[in-house]
Amino acid sequence: MADGDRLRPARLGESLAHPSTSVLRKTCLPPLMRHDYHSSKEPAVRNSLYFVTPCLLVVVLLFTGCEAEVVKVPPRVRNASLPGAPASTSSAAATFEPATIAVKVGDETELAAMIAAHKGKVVFVDYWATWCEPCVEFFPHTVETHDKYQGQGLTTIAVSFDAASEEEKVRRFLAKERVGFENLICSYDPGTEAFEKFGIDLVPHFRLYDKQGKLRAKWDAAPKDLDAKVKELLAEK
Numbered sequence: 001m002a003d004g005d006r007l008r009p010a011r012l013g014e015s016l017a018h019p020s021t022s023v024l025r026k027t028c029l030p031p032l033m034r035h036d037y038h039s040s041k042e043p044a045v046r047n048s049l050y051f052v053t054p055c056l057l058v059v060v061l062l063f064t065g066c067e068a069e070v071v072k073v074p075p076r077v078r079n080a081s082l083p084g085a086p087a088s089t090s091s092a093a094a095t096f097e098p099a100t101i102a103v104k105v106g107d108e109t110e111l112a113a114m115i116a117a118h119k120g121k122v123v124f125v126d127y128w129a130t131w132c133e134p135c136v137e138f139f140p141h142t143v144e145t146h147d148k149y150q151g152q153g154l155t156t157i158a159v160s161f162d163a164a165s166e167e168e169k170v171r172r173f174l175a176k177e178r179v180g181f182e183n184l185i186c187s188y189d190p191g192t193e194a195f196e197k198f199g200i201d202l203v204p205h206f207r208l209y210d211k212q213g214k215l216r217a218k219w220d221a222a223p224k225d226l227d228a229k230v231k232e233l234l235a236e237k
Helices: 043-063 108-116 133-152 164-176 192-197 226-235
Strands: 022-028 066-072 103-106 122-128 154-160 182-186 205-209 215-219
Touching: 103 108, 103 164, 108 122, 108 154, 108 182, 122 133, 122 226, 133 154, 133 226, 164 182, 205 226, 215 226
Parallel strands: 103 182, 122 154, 154 182
Antiparallel strands: 022 066, 122 205, 205 215
């Protein structure tokens, strides 16, 4: 902001509010308080001023004694449900409540059945847990990737390695992340056995299957080339 544009106290009767970005709020600051009554050289005049000040103060406050203060108002956000609003993606338009998130508890056999049910689509699987910080950090990218490519033939499945008794916690996290895809909670107790049953070493872990259900890529860390791999498999017949 240039020096000439800096906000300054408004003079009497002056409004600093811009009609498109601000509203005017009143705060009473008596203008007479700004005068230095001690500047008068005549004691009699100074005493007279002290005498009439209360009266003048009342008059000024009643008519012109309030000074303007600028209050910034944030820009209005268009309601997407109104006519003429831009179209939203399915995730942006949907309502996400923990109870409505697609979650089931199961083992590696259940996961295989879920992947097979999406034959003809590219399937991205995210193995994660709420107690895994790198998993939680990457999860928004999983949601973003799903939302970006689902209309082109990608589907996503997230496999949580939280305890089955933590289902409500998992649901709350998924609702917060606005998840619109299927989710599986590992039915085994957290630990080495659970990882071994699903054929992974630890989380996070990611896998990408082609339209025939064949495993084509896997990562033990955040997949930096995920977009390129998804596009490659989507382009295949």
